[in-house]
Amino acid sequence: MATINERTGFDLDEVARLLTTTKQVRKRLDLERRVPNEEILECIDLANHAPMGGNLERNKWMIIDDQSSKDHIARRFADVGRPYLQVNSEARGDDRSQRVIDSATFLVDHLADVPALVLALRLDRPEGGSPGQAAGFYGSVLPGVWSFQMAARARGIGSAWTTFHLEHEAEIAELLGIPPTVSQVCLLPVAYYTGDTFTPAPRRPAADVTYLNRWKQPVE
Template sequence: MDPDTLLTTTRSVRRKLDLDRQVEPEVLTECLSIAQQAPIAGAFVDGFRWLVIRDQHLKNQLAGMIRAAGERSQAEYGHLAPPRTLASGRYLLDILERIPVYVLPCLSGRPTGGNALLSAFYGSVYPALWSLQLALRSRGLGSSIVGYHLAEHESDAAELLGIPDGVTQVSLLAVGYTTTTTFSPGARPPIQEITYYDHWGKTG
């Protein structure tokens, strides 16, 4: 797959995850090794950890937390999403226990302060998360960020998984093989309409 196709067709996969095919540990390790090469602020590199969850009992308990928070979020904000997107998100919530693997990126510390510090903290993880999604896609796997539990149940998940105090769960990625290899670029606004030059609102 050429780089442009990979970059433009890596979608959040929900309905097209293969719930019955297991993800081989060596494939996931390979993808995580690639993701670990993503840009990260030097001050945070030593505190970055991946937590891979495959145990069914743990997935069941996490799924309950995610679903409860996700259903509340959709009830409150669902009217802001297109119906198809909302239905896809609801489907994922319904089948969370059957997702083969969860991947939880964590970073030591608890972010406080202004926008610059928050940007550096979370911005040190999301490039690796995106790299992981790209590496997965190139090997026939799909993924979707499903971190609803972080708003209300981060401490519950930490207790369940043995995550130490002072470690932040940044996101949660649901991972599995896909039932199709055909994905298309998403519908996005024309770049000419959303790119400004030198001053806000100046498009040319």
């Protein structure tokens, strides 16, 4: 039975399902089926409602489906991702971490085969500044990335938050004609997902991670 919130009309079970089962999808990306740009644009329309400092619309997006560009990005993604994942695989023994590493390794191996790569961008650079300014910079662009992922998930489209290629940001900017004044913040491989059995990951309860009024003071 739906749990409709009386004040808002939202079905809270469905909202919770979207929030807890929007996963980073890698192995279940359908590499054979193209995602129409119209569907990606719908997700971007929704993502652009995320909060932005000063309400300035300084964010841009790029859909990359050109094979030679995807090949180039995939090579740079692997240059960084493969050794990183190798080191982490040796360092961390538990099953959950290993599953993420296996999944991320699959993506390193198949990035060029994913139908579309969606790049989230911001129209300036984070250079210098205080921690508060850095928070404002990334805080104005990253909420939209998460909204994009949820909007996509609701449409049967999977995506994965990735940053490996950013070690080669300048080279990829040149490849794609992105001016040096623009920042790339996240690359989302995007494809329909196969099977819909996503389940919430275990997370510590809110009461364990929330304090009331003073550091370490529990919320009763």
